[in-house]
Amino acid sequence: DNYTGLYRPQIHFSPPQEFMNDPNGLHKDAKGTYHLYYQYNPTGLVAGNQHWGHATSKDLYHWENQPIAIYPPTSDSQVFSGSAVIDSNNTSGFFPNQTDGVVAIYTLNSASAEVQEIAYSHDGGYSFTRYDGNPVIDVNSTQFRDPKVIWHEKTQRWVMVVSHAQDFVIAFYTSPDLKAWTLVSNFSHQGLLGSQWECPNLVPMPVRDVASGELIEHQDMYVLAISVNPGAPLGGSATQYFPGTFNGTTFTAIDRTVRLTDFAKDNYAGQFFYGILDDEDPISIAWASNWQYAEEVPTAQEGWRSAMSVPRRNFLANTPSTGWVLVSRPHDLRPVLGQVLVEKEWRAEGGISNASILTESGAVHLNVAVSGLLGSIPATSSLEIVLSTSDSQESLSCGYSFSDNTFFLDRGNTRGFQDPTFTSNFSTSVFPREDGTWTMSAVVDRSIIEVFLNEGVASATSVFFATQPLTSISISTAGLPSGATTKVELRALESVW
Numbered sequence: 179d180n181y182t183g184l185y186r187p188q189i190h191f192s193p194p195q196e197f198m199n200d201p202n203g204l205h206k207d208a209k210g211t212y213h214l215y216y217q218y219n220p221t222g223l224v225a226g227n228q229h230w231g232h233a234t235s236k237d238l239y240h241w242e243n244q245p246i247a248i249y250p251p252t253s254d255s256q257v258f259s260g261s262a263v264i265d266s267n268n269t270s271g272f273f274p275n276q277t278d279g280v281v282a283i284y285t286l287n288s289a290s291a292e293v294q295e296i297a298y299s300h301d302g303g304y305s306f307t308r309y310d311g312n313p314v315i316d317v318n319s320t321q322f323r324d325p326k327v328i329w330h331e332k333t334q335r336w337v338m339v340v341s342h343a344q345d346f347v348i349a350f351y352t353s354p355d356l357k358a359w360t361l362v363s364n365f366s367h368q369g370l371l372g373s374q375w376e377c378p379n380l381v382p383m384p385v386r387d388v389a390s391g392e393l394i395e396h397q398d399m400y401v402l403a404i405s406v407n408p409g410a411p412l413g414g415s416a417t418q419y420f421p422g423t424f425n426g427t428t429f430t431a432i433d434r435t436v437r438l439t440d441f442a443k444d445n446y447a448g449q450f451f452y453g454i455l456d457d458e459d460p461i462s463i464a465w466a467s468n469w470q471y472a473e474e475v476p477t478a479q480e481g482w483r484s485a486m487s488v489p490r491r492n493f494l495a496n497t498p499s500t501g502w503v504l505v506s507r508p509h510d511l512r513p514v515l516g517q518v519l520v521e522k523e524w525r526a527e528g529g530i531s532n533a534s535i536l537t538e539s540g541a542v543h544l545n546v547a548v549s550g551l552l553g554s555i556p557a558t559s560s561l562e563i564v565l566s567t568s569d570s571q572e573s574l575s576c577g578y579s580f581s582d583n584t585f586f587l588d589r590g591n592t593r594g595f596q597d598p599t600f601t602s603n604f605s606t607s608v609f610p611r612e613d614g615t616w617t618m619s620a621v622v623d624r625s626i627i628e629v630f631l632n633e634g635v636a637s638a639t640s641v642f643f644a645t646q647p648l649t650s651i652s653i654s655t656a657g658l659p660s661g662a663t664t665k666v667e668l669r670a671l672e673s674v675w
């Protein structure tokens with residue numbers, strides 16, 4: 179496979195060629211291998227002819243491309259999004275002689291209907307056989323899709339969430355065997371509606387103290403995530419989530435607040451891995467694009483379109499400045515961290531001017547920590563970061579105002595892609611923590627940047643297309659009080675391809 183090219187991410191997953199969208203069937207098997215399936219058109223650079231592409235990894239960064247896992251049964255149908263589980267107790271009856279059987283639950287799309295089907299794998303998720311009793315759910319609808327299944331320990335049943343996309347209804351079904359499904363409740367018309375609801379996820383979510391990372395016991399919280407497209411606040415697609423409780427049949431949101439997973443435009447259809455142990459935090463991967471321009475982006479000249487986000491570790495927190503929030507940060511980056519390129523610390527005003535970020539991969543990791551933000555902060559206090567091309571004609575920038583507590587990310591000064599929907603400036607409000615510290619980190623990987631504020635209390639995923647590589651970085655602080663210290667560490671990221 180050819181993973182070279184100006185735009186080709188080096189630590190993010192992207193398909194070997196052609197068009198990719200949603201992550202599907204994410205699971206970790208008993209041998210510790212992570213499986214990533216994805217919406218894949220093997221014959222084109224736009225969506226259509228959907229299959230399940232497949233890749234596997236031991237560390238969630240080094241992926242090995244595998245043969246296509248699920249094919250549409252007929253030329254006029256498509257295998258749409260869905261999930262996968264390991265049926266270790268053989269509830270389905272498909273696996274009399276093994277404990278590592280995998281069942282995929284997906285939508286079969288055709289012009290006349292969207293129905294839910296299952297397929298089983300005897301070889302650990304590499305090849306699948308369609309169940310001959312399909313469909314397992316058919317409600318005579320053309321807008322009914324994206325089943326996500328989890329095992330509910332207390333009731334000893336499978337639970338599926340699946341979307342009536344244009345009715346803004348997430349249906350909850352339960353099953354003893356993955357074949358017979360009973361409708362047990364509906365979650366509808368809450369939060370952001372947009373034009374369609376897609377790719378629901380229900381996941382038990384630990385609650386932690388953000389600063390110490392400590393688990394807050396006996397919380398028994400869940401997150402229901404729902405992707406909205408079109409009609410997101412920034413245009414096109416976005417994912418919202420509801421913290422709440424789930425009693426085996428009904429999900430109850432904790433409040434009526436609208437919460438989004440991301441403050442930029444390229445984080446959609448995220449899915450949580452099945453098979454992550456109870457004492458680990460849930461891991462997710464999202465599609466790093468937006469339906470407004472996913473089929474237009476210039477990576478087509480390199481023969482591929484769309485990348486996934488980095489794998490994220492997630493938990494819920496409830497902080498004074500954010501209320502209930504889904505904290506999302508990169509899963510352990512150590513497998514890809516390379517040498518330190520820049521390390522610097524300064525008091526009050528200072529910075530780094532045009533430091534080289536030339537790495538073999540073209541990918542870097544940035545850490546910025548500001549401390550001593552106590553007392554009153556001058557109105558002009560700010561941090562600015564600019565990544566530039568060698569001729570300084572194009573750049574990607576971000577920054578933070580310590581006085582009005584706004585963070586921005588701007589991809590506007592790049593020339594590789596013009597489209598009215600490819601809007602450039604994203605911002606969010608985020609506050610220094612009670613101990614006077616404020617942090618950000620970023621993964622910059624050729625054509626994709628992911629930013630994490632205060633260790634993932636807020637995050638942004640954004641693709642960008644400069645016509646040349648970004649080769650230098652400038653970081654500066656201005657107007658900070660004399661007691662404030664800024665510490666910067668920039669490291670190379672090593673290509674996984």
Ligand code: FRU
Pocket residue numbers: 199200217225228258259260285323324376377447
């Ligand atoms: C979300 C989505 C899903 C559907 C799939 C088709 O991006 O529209 O609702 O199953 O993509 O590729």
